[in-house]
Amino acid sequence: MAFELLSCYHVLMIYAQIAVFTYTKNNNDLFTYGVPPELRSNIKVGQIVTVFFNKRKLKGLVIKITNEKPAFSTKDIQTIVEENPIPAHLIKIIFFLQTNCVSSLRQSLGTVIPFNSFSKNRQAKETKEKEIKKTDFHKLNPEQQYAFNEIKKSITEDLSKTFLLMGITGSGKTEVYLRAIEEVLNRGKQVIVLVPEISLTPQTYSVFESRFPGKIAVWHSKLKETEKFKTWQKIHNNEKPIVIGSRSAIxxxxxxxxxxxxxxxxENSFKQDQTPRYQTRTIALEIQKILGSAVILGSATPSLESYYYAKNDNFKMLNLTKRATKSLLPQTTIVDLRDEFKKGNKSIFSEILTRKIRETLAKKEQIVLFLNRRGASTFVLCRDCGFVFMCPNCDIPYIYHLLTNKLICHHCSAEANPPTTCPNCKGPYIKFFGTGTQKVENELNKLFPSARILRMDKDSTKKRDSHEKIYSSFKNHETDILIGTQMIAKGWDIENVSLVGIISADSTLFVPDFRAEERTFQLITQVSGRAGRGIDKPGRVVIQTYNPDNKAIKYAAKNLTRDFYDEELLIRKDHNYPPFVNLVKILYNNIVQKDALLAATKDKRLLETKFNVLGPIPSFIPKINNSYRYLLVLKLKESELNDFLGDYSHRVEGSIDIDPQNILL
Structure with a gap:
C-alpha cells in the first residue's frame, strides 16, 4: 500500500522549465523547478512566476511543463505572479530574438516582457482618459478605396499579406489605416499601430481615439513603471484591442x-540599437508568419529595402499619388548658399527664406524650420593654432549649448565650460563654428522679436509631457514658428503651415554611410510635406544647400520619388549593398586600443575562411566614453547569413548587429 501511494506521488509530480530573468553563466539556460501541489492545477506555459535562484527571489517565464523527473534535485516555484499566460507567439519571438539578433535569453526575455514593471501589489494611479469627440469616417477617394479594398480582402480571407502603402505626404494613409482597423475589430481581432517617434504618439492617439473611443492603449518608453504595469495588464486582459506606440509596442x-x-x-528609430538589435519590420513579419496577421508598411518615402521587395512582389504595393484634401504639393525653391556667401550674406537664413518668413508671419500663417542638429555650435576652435575643443572621453568635438552656456558631448554627456583662451597656445581668439537648433532660435528671436517661437529637439523634450505641449501649442496657433530636428519631419498635419525652411540640406548628406543620400531624400521629402496641407493655403518650401546638384536634393525638390529609388537601387546593386546582400556589423570595444584591434583581428581570421569580411577598421567615431572601437563588416547572401547565425555568431568576441542602420558608427 505504501509503495502504491509513493508511486502515485511520483506520477503527480510536475516540473517546469523556467527562463529566469537574470544573468547566468552563459545567459542561455532554462532552469527546471518543481511545481508544488498548491500550484499544479493552475500552472501554465507562458505564466510569469517567482523562483529562488542563487538565494535571490527572481521572476521568470514558464517555457515548458513536463512530468519527466530530472536527474538532479529541484527547488519549487514560489508564486504565480501573472495567472494569465502571455500569448504563445511572444514566447516564439523571445527565441527568435535570441537566435536571429544574437542575444542572450535574458536580454530577449527582458525585451519582450517588462519584468521591471511587475511587483507584488504594485498599484498605478488611475489616470482619467481624455475625452475626445468621436468623429465619423471620411469618404475615401478612388486611390484610397482601392488600397482599402485590397487590404480588406486580405483581412476577411485571412491571406496574411504584407502591404507597402506608398503615398505622398498628405495623401490620406491614416484614413486607410483607420478603415483597415475597423475591419479587423469587426472580426473580433486586435491591432498594433507603430509610430517612429514618441512625439507622434499624442496626435496619433487623438486621431485614433476619436474613431475608436475607449479602445486604445498607448505604449512607449517614457511611461512610468507603474503606468507600464497598468497598461500592460489592460492589453493582456483584452481590455484594449488597439495598441499605439513606438518600437517596443510590437x-x-x-x-x-x-x-x-x-x-x-x-525610420531609423524602428531599429533597436542595443542588444537585441532587432529591426521592427522583421519582428512584424515574423509575427505574421506565426499568426497570419496582415501587415501594412506606410510611408511617402519607404526604406529602399521595402520598395525593392514590393517591386519584386514580396510585398503588395499600394500607391496614393494625390493629396486627400485636394491641396497641391508645395512649390520648392533650392537656394545655393555659395551664392549667398558671394553676395555677402553670412546669416543662417538666405535672403529668400528671410523674406518668406516675414510674408508668412504677416498672413498669420505658420512656419516650420528644420535642422537636424541640436545645440548652438557644432565645434569650438582656436583661430590662432587651430586647436579644436574635444571631449576627453570621445574622439569628437564638444557641441556648444547656448541656453546652458556649456560644451556638451552628445555621446557620453561630458560637460565643460566654454573657453576664453586656448589651452594649447593661450591665444584669445576662440571661434564658435557651425549651427544647431539653439542658434537658429537665437537668430530668429533677433530678426522677428514679436514672433512666437518654439524649439523641438532632444534638449527641449526631456520632460515626459513636453512633446504633447509643443504639439498642442503649435496646432492651436499659440506658436508662429516651430524649429526642430527630425522629430518634426513627419506626422504633423497642421493646415495653417504654409512655409517650410530647410536650414541645411547637407547636414545628413556627407556622412560615411551608403544610406546617406537615401536618408537625405527621405528627410527633405517628409519635412517638405508639412507645408500646404490647407486647401486655401498654398505651401512653399525653401531648401538651403551648398550642393544644389546632388541627386537626393534635386529629386526631393521635384517629388521624383520613384526616379530616385530606381537610380539608387542600381547603385546599390553595383556596389553589392542591401537589399542585394545582408550586412553584419561586429563592433569591438576596449579601453585598451590594441586589445580592441587584437580581438577584431582574431575574429577576422576565424570568419574570412568562410565569408567576405571587411576590416578591421576604426569606427567613424574611434573612441566613445574612453572605449576604443573597431569594426568588422560582413556582406552575406541569405544562405551565408544562416550559416553565420548557426555556426559562427556565438564564437566571435564583438557585439553583432544584423542589418545595421549605420555601418561605421
Missing amino acids: FAPLKNLGLIVIDEEQ
Whole structure:
C-alpha cells in the first residue's frame, strides 16, 4: 500500500522549465523547478512566476511543463505572479530574438516582457482618459478605396499579406489605416499601430481615439513603471484591442492580433540599437508568419529595402499619388548658399527664406524650420593654432549649448565650460563654428522679436509631457514658428503651415554611410510635406544647400520619388549593398586600443575562411566614453547569413548587429 501511494506521488509530480530573468553563466539556460501541489492545477506555459535562484527571489517565464523527473534535485516555484499566460507567439519571438539578433535569453526575455514593471501589489494611479469627440469616417477617394479594398480582402480571407502603402505626404494613409482597423475589430481581432517617434504618439492617439473611443492603449518608453504595469495588464486582459506606440509596442501581449501597422516604416528609430538589435519590420513579419496577421508598411518615402521587395512582389504595393484634401504639393525653391556667401550674406537664413518668413508671419500663417542638429555650435576652435575643443572621453568635438552656456558631448554627456583662451597656445581668439537648433532660435528671436517661437529637439523634450505641449501649442496657433530636428519631419498635419525652411540640406548628406543620400531624400521629402496641407493655403518650401546638384536634393525638390529609388537601387546593386546582400556589423570595444584591434583581428581570421569580411577598421567615431572601437563588416547572401547565425555568431568576441542602420558608427 505504501509503495502504491509513493508511486502515485511520483506520477503527480510536475516540473517546469523556467527562463529566469537574470544573468547566468552563459545567459542561455532554462532552469527546471518543481511545481508544488498548491500550484499544479493552475500552472501554465507562458505564466510569469517567482523562483529562488542563487538565494535571490527572481521572476521568470514558464517555457515548458513536463512530468519527466530530472536527474538532479529541484527547488519549487514560489508564486504565480501573472495567472494569465502571455500569448504563445511572444514566447516564439523571445527565441527568435535570441537566435536571429544574437542575444542572450535574458536580454530577449527582458525585451519582450517588462519584468521591471511587475511587483507584488504594485498599484498605478488611475489616470482619467481624455475625452475626445468621436468623429465619423471620411469618404475615401478612388486611390484610397482601392488600397482599402485590397487590404480588406486580405483581412476577411485571412491571406496574411504584407502591404507597402506608398503615398505622398498628405495623401490620406491614416484614413486607410483607420478603415483597415475597423475591419479587423469587426472580426473580433486586435491591432498594433507603430509610430517612429514618441512625439507622434499624442496626435496619433487623438486621431485614433476619436474613431475608436475607449479602445486604445498607448505604449512607449517614457511611461512610468507603474503606468507600464497598468497598461500592460489592460492589453493582456483584452481590455484594449488597439495598441499605439513606438518600437517596443510590437511586443504588446495581444492574443488575437489581426493587423500590424508600421507608419513611417523607413525610420531609423524602428531599429533597436542595443542588444537585441532587432529591426521592427522583421519582428512584424515574423509575427505574421506565426499568426497570419496582415501587415501594412506606410510611408511617402519607404526604406529602399521595402520598395525593392514590393517591386519584386514580396510585398503588395499600394500607391496614393494625390493629396486627400485636394491641396497641391508645395512649390520648392533650392537656394545655393555659395551664392549667398558671394553676395555677402553670412546669416543662417538666405535672403529668400528671410523674406518668406516675414510674408508668412504677416498672413498669420505658420512656419516650420528644420535642422537636424541640436545645440548652438557644432565645434569650438582656436583661430590662432587651430586647436579644436574635444571631449576627453570621445574622439569628437564638444557641441556648444547656448541656453546652458556649456560644451556638451552628445555621446557620453561630458560637460565643460566654454573657453576664453586656448589651452594649447593661450591665444584669445576662440571661434564658435557651425549651427544647431539653439542658434537658429537665437537668430530668429533677433530678426522677428514679436514672433512666437518654439524649439523641438532632444534638449527641449526631456520632460515626459513636453512633446504633447509643443504639439498642442503649435496646432492651436499659440506658436508662429516651430524649429526642430527630425522629430518634426513627419506626422504633423497642421493646415495653417504654409512655409517650410530647410536650414541645411547637407547636414545628413556627407556622412560615411551608403544610406546617406537615401536618408537625405527621405528627410527633405517628409519635412517638405508639412507645408500646404490647407486647401486655401498654398505651401512653399525653401531648401538651403551648398550642393544644389546632388541627386537626393534635386529629386526631393521635384517629388521624383520613384526616379530616385530606381537610380539608387542600381547603385546599390553595383556596389553589392542591401537589399542585394545582408550586412553584419561586429563592433569591438576596449579601453585598451590594441586589445580592441587584437580581438577584431582574431575574429577576422576565424570568419574570412568562410565569408567576405571587411576590416578591421576604426569606427567613424574611434573612441566613445574612453572605449576604443573597431569594426568588422560582413556582406552575406541569405544562405551565408544562416550559416553565420548557426555556426559562427556565438564564437566571435564583438557585439553583432544584423542589418545595421549605420555601418561605421
